[in-house]
Amino acid sequence: MNAARLGLLTIGHSTHAAAAFVALLKRHGVTAVADVRSTPHSRFNPRFDREPLAAALAAEGVRYLWLGRALGGRPDDPACYVEGRIRYARVAATEPFRRGLARVLREAAGHRTALMCAEKEPLDCHRTLLVARALDGKGVDVAHIHADGALEPHGAAMDRLLDRLKMPRDDLFRTREELIAAAVARQEGRIAHANGAPPARGGGGAP
Numbered sequence: 001m002n003a004a005r006l007g008l009l010t011i012g013h014s015t016h017a018a019a020a021f022v023a024l025l026k027r028h029g030v031t032a033v034a035d036v037r038s039t040p041h042s043r044f045n046p047r048f049d050r051e052p053l054a055a056a057l058a059a060e061g062v063r064y065l066w067l068g069r070a071l072g073g074r075p076d077d078p079a080c081y082v083e084g085r086i087r088y089a090r091v092a093a094t095e096p097f098r099r100g101l102a103r104v105l106r107e108a109a110g111h112r113t114a115l116m117c118a119e120k121e122p123l124d125c126h127r128t129l130l131v132a133r134a135l136d137g138k139g140v141d142v143a144h145i146h147a148d149g150a151l152e153p154h155g156a157a158m159d160r161l162l163d164r165l166k167m168p169r170d171d172l173f174r175t176r177e178e179l180i181a182a183a184v185a186r187q188e189g190r191i192a193h194a195n196g197a198p199p200a201r202g203g204g205g206a207p
Contacts, residue, residue, distance in 0.1 A: 008108050008135060010127045011145040013048045014120035021048075022060050025114060027149055032063035032111035034104055036127055037118060038072030048118075063111060070100025073117075073126030074193045085194040088130040088184070101134060108140075120147050123161050124191050128154075129184050161187060 009028055013021055025033065033053075040050035047053065054064040073086065080090040091097055107113050115132065119125035122132075122144040132142045132154055142154040152160075161183050162169050171179055 007112075007141040007143070008104065008132075009112070009114040009143055009145055009151075010122060010125075010132055011114045011116050012119045012122070012125060012127075012147075013042070013045065013053075013116060014118070014147055015045055016147070018047045018056055022056070022062075024145055024147075024149055025057075025062060026060070028114070028145055028151065029112045030062060030114045032065070032107050032113040033057055033116050034071075034107060034113055035064065035066045035116050036068055036071040036073075036131055037066075037116075038068045038074035040066050040068055042118065063107075065103075065107065067100050067103060070096040070103070071115075071131050073130065085189075086192045088126065088188050088192065091130060092134050097134075101131075101138070104131075104135070105138075105140070114145065122146070122152065122157055123164065123187065126192070128157060129188055129191075132157075133180075133184065158183070 009030060011021075011024060011030075011033075016024070035050070035053070040053075042048040047056070050066060057064045073091075075086070075091055075094070075096075077094060077096075080086055080094065082090075104113065104115070115127050117125050117127040119127075122128040128144060132144070136142050136154050144152045144154065144157055146152060158180050159169055162179060165183050165186055167179060167183050169179070170176070174182075
């Protein structure tokens with residue numbers, strides 16, 4: 001499999017109506033949704049619970065698979081936490097995460113695939129800071145579907161993160177990857193799950 005020839009999208013279900021969510025997927029030709037929520041339920045938007053979502057997507061001819069155990073932002077492994085807060089670098093180094101990425105790439109080889117989580121803003125979600133970043137590092141073309149339907153390439157999203165954090169896009173002493181790593185670490189400190197315990201099975205917070 002040549003990962004560089006694959007393309008993946010990401011999307012947050014946010015508070016979309018079911019029809020509006022499906023319309024966003026269809027607008028971008030999505031034929032498979034990979035749910036990367038650790039807990040595939042939504043306390044406030046039950047239409048995005050695992051079972052009704054899978055059924056709604058199937059009715060539209062869109063495949064659904066849940067990969068939250070491998071690619072979720074709240075892993076059960078206590079080794080992924082430091083002082084009670086999740087550390088994405090530790091998650092990315094685990095075997096389950098690597099297997100999850102491989103599963104996504106297999107799906108993307110046959111389907112236009114979107115990674116789905118809850119957050120509306122890509123920069124506020126582990127699907128971007130953890131999963132999409134790892135895929136981008138493998139040479140996969142990743143783009144983020146915004147709530148208004150606009151498509152943002154992952155590189156542009158990282159530029160926006162640097163701008164949001166008032167960090168330079170270029171630096172004489174650091175490579176672009178080092179700048180992005182620093183920005184992701186800062187953003188992770190703001191949004192990553194902080195508890196130190198296995199994820200509560202009920203949704204909310206950072207999926």
